[in-house]
Amino acid sequence: MADEKRKHHFDKRDRRGKRKSEEKVDESSPVIAAFRGYQQELDERYDRYERIIKLSRDVTIESKRTIFLLHRVIGSEDREGLLQQAIDKLSEIEASKFRPIAEELKDEDIYQFIRAYTSGLQEYIEALTFYNFLKNCGLIKLEDVQKRLTFTAADDSNSDETQQKTQAPVDGHIHVVIPPIEYILGVADLTGELMRLTLNSVGKGDFETPYKVCDFMRCMHAAFVTMGSMSRDVVRKTTVLKQSLQKVENACYTLKVRGSEIPKHMLINVLTCASSG
Amino acid sequence: MADEKRKHHFDKRDRRGKRKSEEKVDESSPVIAAFRGYQQELDERYDRYERIIKLSRDVTIESKRTIFLLHRVIGSEDREGLLQQAIDKLSEIEASKFRPIAEELKDEDIYQFIRAYTSGLQEYIEALTFYNFLKNCGLIKLEDVQKRLTFTAADDSNSDETQQKTQAPVDGHIHVVIPPIEYILGVADLTGELMRLTLNSVGKGDFETPYKVCDFMRCMHAAFVTMGSMSRDVVRKTTVLKQSLQKVENACYTLKVRGSEIPKHMLINVLTCASSG
Amino acid sequence: EGVKEIFQDFQVYLEHEQKLREDIRQAVQNIEQNAREMMTLLLSVHQQDGIKQTPSICQSVSPMFHVIQEKMRSLAELVPANQYYRFNDIWRFVVQRLAFLAAFLTYLQSETLISRTTVATMIGVEVNREDGFHLDLDDYLQGLLQLASELSRLAVNAVTAGDYARPIRIARFVGDLDAGFRLLNLKNDSLRKRFDGLKYDLKKVEEIVYDLTIRGLKPNETAVQSI
Amino acid sequence: EGVKEIFQDFQVYLEHEQKLREDIRQAVQNIEQNAREMMTLLLSVHQQDGIKQTPSICQSVSPMFHVIQEKMRSLAELVPANQYYRFNDIWRFVVQRLAFLAAFLTYLQSETLISRTTVATMIGVEVNREDGFHLDLDDYLQGLLQLASELSRLAVNAVTAGDYARPIRIARFVGDLDAGFRLLNLKNDSLRKRFDGLKYDLKKVEEIVYDLTIRGLKPNETAVQSI
Amino acid sequence: EGVKEIFQDFQVYLEHEQKLREDIRQAVQNIEQNAREMMTLLLSVHQQDGIKQTPSICQSVSPMFHVIQEKMRSLAELVPANQYYRFNDIWRFVVQRLAFLAAFLTYLQSETLISRTTVATMIGVEVNREDGFHLDLDDYLQGLLQLASELSRLAVNAVTAGDYARPIRIARFVGDLDAGFRLLNLKNDSLRKRFDGLKYDLKKVEEIVYDLTIRGLKPNETAVQSI
Amino acid sequence: EGVKEIFQDFQVYLEHEQKLREDIRQAVQNIEQNAREMMTLLLSVHQQDGIKQTPSICQSVSPMFHVIQEKMRSLAELVPANQYYRFNDIWRFVVQRLAFLAAFLTYLQSETLISRTTVATMIGVEVNREDGFHLDLDDYLQGLLQLASELSRLAVNAVTAGDYARPIRIARFVGDLDAGFRLLNLKNDSLRKRFDGLKYDLKKVEEIVYDLTIRGLKPNETAVQSI
Amino acid sequence: EGVKEIFQDFQVYLEHEQKLREDIRQAVQNIEQNAREMMTLLLSVHQQDGIKQTPSICQSVSPMFHVIQEKMRSLAELVPANQYYRFNDIWRFVVQRLAFLAAFLTYLQSETLISRTTVATMIGVEVNREDGFHLDLDDYLQGLLQLASELSRLAVNAVTAGDYARPIRIARFVGDLDAGFRLLNLKNDSLRKRFDGLKYDLKKVEEIVYDLTIRGLKPNETAVQSI
Amino acid sequence: EGVKEIFQDFQVYLEHEQKLREDIRQAVQNIEQNAREMMTLLLSVHQQDGIKQTPSICQSVSPMFHVIQEKMRSLAELVPANQYYRFNDIWRFVVQRLAFLAAFLTYLQSETLISRTTVATMIGVEVNREDGFHLDLDDYLQGLLQLASELSRLAVNAVTAGDYARPIRIARFVGDLDAGFRLLNLKNDSLRKRFDGLKYDLKKVEEIVYDLTIRGLKPNETAVQSI
Ligand SMILES: [Mn+2]
């Protein structure tokens, strides 16, 4: 990583050096001298931004895959195995994508780069909260998510370079800071997956999940309604959330009216048939 | 043309016949019988519409070409030759495209098909009025355009078929009726071409055309302003017209201020140089 | 200024067109008011016990078509010969609704498909374009598609009202309509789009028949037929 | 430089306008916060067992309208005479929501349709346009349409909660609302659009009644009526 | 059927509203026709030799404002108290155009900036919002911005017509207008947007003065001043 | 004038392009006509007693693919090498429909999932992108999603027609399809959107199986298998 | 209900954010008012004889930066550490304008390019991000691009005022700026877009130099240099 | 589960696609960087004294095309056969810019019009569409239109630099280009739009010739020809 970085910088100096000899630019001009400096500053920022965007894009792809994987849990015989696979994938994302992002953001104003990684971060939160819902049936707190994106500062060979460039944080940790709004938006997206989960559950003969999800989503909906129009994104996602909620409510309704038709003595039969079919 | 038409109809009967034997449709049902009739009616209308659209598309292409040709008049040594070429092209469009359209429209409610040929018609009007402006420096009247799109009814072999189907008009003529609004919109488009003409003229050292065009376009603009917001299309085109007019006014302005610099004795010199350069 | 003279004529033309369009619009709005009232009446067939009052509902709506006929004829007089399609957009919507009303009324009375000619007669317009203000084929077809949609709703409410034979008959009727429409080679955008909805109406009534079948509630064929 | 002085006057004027608009916006935002809280409370009727706690939910929401009345009156004082429609857009949304809340509360308490006058009284504004800050008819109607939508959702959740009589009553109520709206000649775009949604709400509750009927879950009329 | 009666009242109410809106629209369309004629007349100042006929053009337009005043007063009578801003959008465009016409006429007559009061008087409306149907400040300012745009065009055509002093005076006038507008803290979107156009109008006339200067065509100050 | 000759060449070239696009569009429209007819025929399997006539329906549709192959090959010949994606949008819709028709036919004949290769062969295009005019993977998958939707409808009508084994087999088939699609990480918007619909199709057929099961109508495994 | 507790914290968070954002917005609006006044003053350099009064104009604007510094420092205090870019959008516009004002003032005083450090000092913010509320490089560059645009206008008006040397110097200055900007590898959309405008500013001043050259009005180099 | 294996293959396939698009985008961004550097160099011909250094400028730009060729070939290798038009949008912009750079360089070296073949060779792509990654005619023409625009600017600066022969030659060249383009019946929107700009470029250079002519600064034909 650090080697690559250094190489990158070296390349640039090389390119610039070569250019110098060829160009028709008047290097003695103070304007040109100033702009050479601006160029470097802009390039550094853009490059950092680009690197973060690329990492974030990978996070998005991998998180989406994790969500797809988690959907396979329903009706699967290897529930625990799949959940393990999912959390492994998430840990891998944290180690191989978020840690480098945290390094890029060290001592920076994160809001300068937030747009570069917001979509990846939200998708990751969606995946992680989805995992947690399947595993523990609840909502994982922001602090707990934040802990997963907090890393001990690297102690490897390139630490000297890092040290020189910036002040290491006192506690020896680096983070990908999660602004609360990002957490909220990621959680809002979770509800879409929960809706899919419910519909799939109904299909697979799982009659418990829908009611559980329905309750959970009603709480979420109430929370979002109370938050209100603080942010345009929240309003938009509240609308989607309500639509998802109604789909889940309809699923529960269907279960109820269909369930009403089962002769009591057949119920167990049906359930066992359904789960093996 | 007529042969082709008959063939077309024959094809269809054939197709339908074949289908009848194969299909699972209950032909005894009165619903099916009624819908077979509707199918024929719809097919006829759609086919006619398609045929007109195709003709109109050709009209558009050929008219655009005529306009391009007419732009070459400026600065050309063979002004009369080019004008002749243009009017020949327009006559060709009338004979080979508008006559068939007129045949299609015979005894129909033209407004049912107007959208199929409105763009071709407007483009043709644009081309014809452009030709007329270059030739006679004025605006050709709607009646005169209408005359060009009035044809003596064909007296050829397929007249019997036509006669059977519809009442031939008493005067033995068929027309492509031009609703006044189409004429107005075509003329509005003309102003765009006049603007191009002006700018090209200035380039080629033609100092008269700009002033002539400017005057003409001011009259047009006044007319359009007076007409006002009767139709949305008119409003839209009035805006474009005003922009074109201002470009022409700017061109005249340029001519004036540049012209102010010519030492009187050089004027003739310059003009001759410019026209030969 | 030849240009000026040429354009002065158009001014008159445009003003006349605008006036005419305004008059037509008013006439159409007036008819829409009647159509709305007829609509409310006919749709009451969906209400609790409404299905049992079908005959009386039909009886009250039926004569209202006389008013429609009169008003449509007045409208027709406004429109210059051979310019039906120039102003078509203004009355298109209400004519489709009237076609639907006529078709729904006829269905409720006899469970038959109203013909184009009958619709034209009921709403007081010509059948053929050549004869003047007519019933456009598209509008008639749109009316039928609205009918299919209303019937799928009626099938639901019939079951609620305990009438298990009606949905079976509706399913057949809508199935026939679907087969009919499939014969058509539709290009027209709005007709095509509405036709895509027919698929869902059909599916809905098919599912109702399914529900009845699986629960053994489907009456036998004799019971279905005897209306 | 007469021009300069004139424009300086305008500047004072424009600043005053902007201040006023800002104050109104803040007052409205403040009311929105209250409305949101009332909303959250009332919507808890959808929750599992929520339907059984309707009385206590209503009791906690009911007094909150006093605060609304006060705040709406303060808002009304901000708006200069004659300028209701100038700033109308700012409070339109929240007034519609309040109309909905009043209508939903009333429905839950008595299963009746709230009148325009009652809504106006409950939210502390005038009934008549002439009297100043009033309840616009459009906004009242929008509130009713929101009510229909919420009731169709309630019908779903009532079934899930095992209450099979309520959907039947909701279906009748929404049917009446639909018939009422059908009498109106709506032009207003947003109202019209929302009204198109009413059709789906009605269809939804009719299908619920259908589902109950076909499975023999529909209670008899006496059971339906005894609220 | 309480619901039905209530909704029937609404229907009456809504129809009255629609009628009112329709009447206002017609009155405005009528005024637009007059405004268009005045526009065409005033714009003839751009025509070749038009600039020399300024006095006679002004003389023919000036009395036409009497008709405008009458028609605007009739319009004002249509609008119920308190509802100016409800229907504002309908006449906004024509009032801005009238403000422009008044401003352009005044400029052509005296090369001065028309005041808001004078515009209001010329078109027959109140100056102050409190007095009812008034000239909104925004509309007056929009008229001035249209004036700037038209003057930049006039500067072009004046040069073509050989009048080299007029562009100099126009440049100064538009410069003053620009300085005036710069004092305002504009929020209104459409006004703001139009104001951005003023910058280009000013640049355009400055470039005309430049063109004249560099070619030695700029008259001396005395020649510029003597109108 | 070397420039002139060069540009004249370009002109010839550009005209050729326009002609080409027009020709392709016509060829596609022509194929759409055939596809529509095949569609009507195949969908008649849903009609009353249709399900029993499956073999004869398939027999009449099957040879129609020869015409499709011919026409698709002619279309392919129109498209110059390397330019498949230049005109792709024109035939995308009809190719998806043909893929569906081939998949539905194959299912009705053998209750198996058609492979991409077989679809390509049946409609007369290449399998691999490298070989020119091919069947794009997206289009094949879209065809399969249409199949799932049509099969869920078939399951409903099979029950109505008294065939209780078929829905069981359909449920397994659609379940396999769903599992397959879940393996894909879809990006493509329209494909993803259509895929979201698959879960409703699956839910529907699984509900039918449930309905049959609880009523003891589910045939035993041997009966299910023997087609 | 763990969910409820989790979300209650956010409610507080969001309210605090909203309040903060509101406070910042007000502070920025206040600064905008000052910037507008400075703008009007500085732009008077374009007016008739304005160019000759450059020194006195500069003298009156120069001290106004003290007020700006104070107000900017108050603004800076509102913004939490390391959250500059969270609220950046609110002050971005006014800071760019201030950067322009500082750059234009400096140019008018000394015909030199203001450095980033000097701009930061003049408007009372830090140079480096690490030190807190700083001058964003983008905003400084945007200010320079506005300068180029204003200078191209000044070149026009300088000629009008008879100063033929100034455009030559402006052309060189803008040429240098262009060369500088060309070194930058711009990605940022708005900066990139504005930079595309620089091309036109440069072209404009090049054309003015051309106009002077061809008419023999270009002063010799000594005359150009002596400011 | 045959289905499963099939779908796993599809998944691999889809991932490969996404990767491919990403790789192409990166390759294009990389080429854009080179193009920008070449642009800055070539445009320095406009700077003071730049026109005299044309040969050395050309000499430094010329070899940079080798790098372009290499990178374009690598890009071409990324794009699978037949899929040029699938990813076309990604490189369209940079290819147009490269075409311009090649055309401008060629003009500066020999004052001739570069042929499509030569552009293709210089930037390392095929000439003919059939051969794979080629130079689209549209892109070549767009490059020529950019050339015309740049040459009109060069004509202005040539006069400033005292070179009166060059504008005459440029005028002829641009005139030829204009005549060429007039032969084309353009459909393509963006090309047509850009072409409309050509007439302003032509007007500008012809005005320069006019300026030179009336002042007797136009060199005689021999002087014009000797480059
Ligand atoms: Mn998601």
Ligand SMILES: [Mn+2]
């Ligand atoms: Mn044209």
